[in-house]
Amino acid sequence: MKRRSLLFFVLLVLLLIPGWAAAAGSAKEEPVNLMIDGQAVKPDVPPLIQNGRTLVPIRVIAEGLGADVKWDEAARTATIKRGVHNLVLTLDSTAAKVNGKQVKLDTPPVVRQQRMLLPIRFVAESLGVTVGWNASTRTVIANETPAVLINGKSPSKSLDFYRMGDSLYVSAQAVAEQVGWKDFAWKHPAEAITIDDQQVVPLDRLEEELGGRMTWDKRDNRVEIKRLSRFTGVAAEGDSVWIDTTLPVTPETFVLEGPHRIVLDLPQTELDDDLVAKLGSQKADEVEETDGQNQPDQTEEANQMSPSDKPEDDTLIANIRYSQYSSSPKTVRVVIELNQKSQYNLEYTNDGIAVKLAPAATAPGKTGFLIVVDAGHGGHDNGASGTAGNVEKDFTLAVSKKLAAELKQYPEFQVEMTRTTDVYLTLAERVEFANSRNADLFISIHANSFTKPTAGGTETFYYNANSEALARIVHRHLQGATKFADRGVKQTAFYVIKNTKMPAVLTETGFLSNPTENAQLTSPAFQDKVAKALAAAIREYYLTYR
Amino acid sequence: MKRRSLIGLAAALVLLMAGCGQGAKPEPQPSGQQTGAPAQQQQAEQPGQPQAEQPEQPQLTKQTIAVYYTDDNLTDLKKEEQEIAYADDLDKYKKAIALLEKPKQAGHSPLWKDFRYHSVTFDKGTLTIDADSKNVYNLGSSGEALAIDALKQTLFQFDEVKQIVILEDGKPTESLMGHVDITEPLTRDSQ
Numbered sequence: 187m188k189r190r191s192l193l194f195f196v197l198l199v200l201l202l203i204p205g206w207a208a209a210a211g212s213a214k215e216e217p218v219n220l221m222i223d224g225q226a227v228k229p230d231v232p233p234l235i236q237n238g239r240t241l242v243p244i245r246v247i248a249e250g251l252g253a254d255v256k257w258d259e260a261a262r263t264a265t266i267k268r269g270v271h272n273l274v275l276t277l278d279s280t281a282a283k284v285n286g287k288q289v290k291l292d293t294p295p296v297v298r299q300q301r302m303l304l305p306i307r308f309v310a311e312s313l314g315v316t317v318g319w320n321a322s323t324r325t326v327i328a329n330e331t332p333a334v335l336i337n338g339k340s341p342s343k344s345l346d347f348y349r350m351g352d353s354l355y356v357s358a359q360a361v362a363e364q365v366g367w368k369d370f371a372w373k374h375p376a377e378a379i380t381i382d383d384q385q386v387v388p389l390d391r392l393e394e395e396l397g398g399r400m401t402w403d404k405r406d407n408r409v410e411i412k413r414l415s416r417f418t419g420v421a422a423e424g425d426s427v428w429i430d431t432t433l434p435v436t437p438e439t440f441v442l443e444g445p446h447r448i449v450l451d452l453p454q455t456e457l458d459d460d461l462v463a464k465l466g467s468q469k470a471d472e473v474e475e476t477d478g479q480n481q482p483d484q485t486e487e488a489n490q491m492s493p494s495d496k497p498e499d500d501t502l503i504a505n506i507r508y509s510q511y512s513s514s515p516k517t518v519r520v521v522i523e524l525n526q527k528s529q530y531n532l533e534y535t536n537d538g539i540a541v542k543l544a545p546a547a548t549a550p551g552k553t554g555f556l557i558v559v560d561a562g563h564g565g566h567d568n569g570a571s572g573t574a575g576n577v578e579k580d581f582t583l584a585v586s587k588k589l590a591a592e593l594k595q596y597p598e599f600q601v602e603m604t605r606t607t608d609v610y611l612t613l614a615e616r617v618e619f620a621n622s623r624n625a626d627l628f629i630s631i632h633a634n635s636f637t638k639p640t641a642g643g644t645e646t647f648y649y650n651a652n653s654e655a656l657a658r659i660v661h662r663h664l665q666g667a668t669k670f671a672d673r674g675v676k677q678t679a680f681y682v683i684k685n686t687k688m689p690a691v692l693t694e695t696g697f698l699s700n701p702t703e704n705a706q707l708t709s710p711a712f713q714d715k716v717a718k719a720l721a722a723a724i725r726e727y728y729l730t731y732r
Numbered sequence: 733m734k735r736r737s738l739i740g741l742a743a744a745l746v747l748l749m750a751g752c753g754q755g756a757k758p759e760p761q762p763s764g765q766q767t768g769a770p771a772q773q774q775q776a777e778q779p780g781q782p783q784a785e786q787p788e789q790p791q792l793t794k795q796t797i798a799v800y801y802t803d804d805n806l807t808d809l810k811k812e813e814q815e816i817a818y819a820d821d822l823d824k825y826k827k828a829i830a831l832l833e834k835p836k837q838a839g840h841s842p843l844w845k846d847f848r849y850h851s852v853t854f855d856k857g858t859l860t861i862d863a864d865s866k867n868v869y870n871l872g873s874s875g876e877a878l879a880i881d882a883l884k885q886t887l888f889q890f891d892e893v894k895q896i897v898i899l900e901d902g903k904p905t906e907s908l909m910g911h912v913d914i915t916e917p918l919t920r921d922s923q
Contacts, residue, residue, distance in 0.1 A: 562910070563910060567910060569910065570870050570871065570872050571870055578872075612906060613906045613907055613910070613913075614906055632872060632873055632911075633872065634872030634873065634874050634875070635870055635871055635872040635875065636806045636841075636871065636872070636874075636875050637841060637842075637845065637870070637871075638804040638805070638806070638841055640804045640805055641804065641805045641806040642805070643805075645874055647873060673874070676877075678873070678877045678912070679912060679913050680873055680877070680911045680912055680913065681906055681907050681911065681912070681913035681915075684913050685913065692873060692911075694872055694873055694874055697872070698872075699870075
């Protein structure tokens with residue numbers, strides 16, 4: 187009878203929680219299983235799922251996890267001790283204490299059939315125990331957290347090891363990342379099981395997937411992962427560079443200029459002994475290359491894989507060097523020196539990595555720091571109307587042309603205008619203009635207007651965070667030139683500055699609706715002053731931030 | 733004549749059912765249609781009401797609301813409390829929008845002037861204003877930013893309004909006055 191009402195209660199709870207109703211049917215047939223330290227445990231009161239959390243009888247925790255549990259009837263609190271960990275839980279309360287610190291539970295401990303049920307994940311994790319949930323078998327897994335060494339070091343990010351029977355399971359992807367193989371690809375994905383959304387495999391399977399040696403000392407509960415790749419050589423062939431390693435790794439890559447270089451850092455990789463020997467002898471010979479470095483464990487790239495004959499100018503590769511860049515953690519650095527700026531692509535082969543080079547295709551027409559000048563409005567869109575019958579679109583175009591001319595004085599600047607005539611462009615077209623050209627800076631020229639002739643002043647807008655510095659510099663120069671009231675720098679979601687990717691500003695030089703300001707805005711001399719100020723601002727920004 | 737108004741009513745119902753009026757052609761006489769439909773709705777919601785009450789004259793609710801303007805120098809938003817009397821929620825939004833053009837206090841300037849729209853509709857927290865593309869605003873970016881802000885602050889004081897969609901002639905548009913991006917619905921959080 188009692189059991190029945192509990193079942194009813196569980197069903198009711200499941201039904202009440204949205205989304206759980208569908209699972210209710212299967213929950214009835216498939217109870218929640220427990221596996222503690224690799225062994226299936228069947229408590230006298232079945233585990234209960236509440237608020238998506240599994241609650242288990244307190245005895246399971248006491249015996250299964252080897253914790254010391256004290257029950258205080260008066261205070262209705264359970265005090266759980268395990269090693270240095272200390273936990274206090276109160277019946278029907280979400281307030282708990284972990285090592286003296288107040289925390290809030292998702293779901294409170296409850297009493298069922300005279301047994302106190304506790305949220306196992308919270309309790310176990312607070313006690314330093316690893317907990318996982320296998321949804322396909324509806325099993326809560328809890329086990330002692332092992333000590334882990336990866337290539338002789340503690341993992342940089344903690345790894346979860348789940349014990350099932352006599353096997354220890356771990357996420358292959360998580361281990362692959364720690365041994366320098368971020369681009370890990372499964373050989374046998376079907377053999378993995380899912381615990382807490384991680385694809386985990388037992389250690390022997392992990393060896394097959396990643397290579398290396400994975401051992402678990404059960405007595406000391408210590409996991410040792412040894413997977414160090416060896417760099418055995420590098421060769422250039424045409425515009426390709428072949429890097430040989432004994433195990434796959436994912437290199438960190440970056441490029442340098444003057445001369446153009448591609449640098450590849452191979453993580454968790456050491457130089458082959460043969461190469462170390464060769465490197466040592468070469469270093470003795472090639473005095474000019476060593477930069478005065480003569481420690482056995484160089485910290486800078488040192489070895490010269492110099493082509494025997496002088497590189498021809500039409501080849502991309504000038505030289506290749508490599509070294510044991512870091513010994514802890516072990517990292518091999520390969521530097522490809524280039525005759526000209528090149529694009530590169532990495533391909534993974536059975537023997538390592540192929541670096542495929544191609545001459546850098548510069549963005550179409552892009553020769554330097556590309557500035558897009560956007561004259562606001564145009565065509566049927568007059569923009570605002572001035573007090574003298576003038577319209578905004580004429581002001582914006584005049585200033586934009588003058589600004590473009592100012593900027594073109596600097597050879598390192600490349601300037602493009604969204605419009606050079608009185609045509610209509612949608613806002614999307616202006617944004618596309620700048621984004622598709624991969625512009626480095628966007629400036630949209632506008633003039634302000636209001637229904638009251640009193641409103642006046644200079645105002646500068648930005649939206650994206652990458653544009654604030656530019657906006658401040660532009661505003662300082664612009665307001666300094668107009669001497670109009672300072673309306674400040676503001677962050678507003680205007681279409682053209684919100685949707686452009688590069689630093690972007692929109693300037694409101696002054697009010698066309700203000701007769702005094704309008705008289706200036708329509709004067710070519712004033713427009714010149716504005717354009718010069720904007721060019722000076724962009725120049726300052728370029729010199730400061732580029 | 734009778735037949736005509738029936739068609740009008742049917743058209744109004746279709747428009748209401750279509751939600752935000754996507755694909756629906758802008759109707760030439762919006763004010764005429766919309767008084768009919770909400771009145772009917774109100775009647776339907778109160779089936780227990782004695783028949784003696786006249787559905788043609790719905791009781792107006794009075795409420796003091798905040799409406800936003802600016803000052804003569806277009807510095808920032810200025811709040812005013814004004815009273816409105818409305819028949820239903822849709823009417824409440826329309827009255828609030830209309831008040832955006834009518835500040836009472838000296839020194840307050842409206843950010844909206846002669847704003848015409850085809851329809852104002854409300855569905856599941858989304859208030860959709862289908863503006864007339866022939867509106868002339870003559871505001872710079874500063875004014876447009878404040879105008880949109882005034883509209884938002886005024887309409888978001890009604891808790892049930894979760895977002896505002898502005899269309900032009902029934903179609904989405906990138907901006908109303910050429911500056912502020914309205915491709916995404918305006919929300920309380922959005923700038």
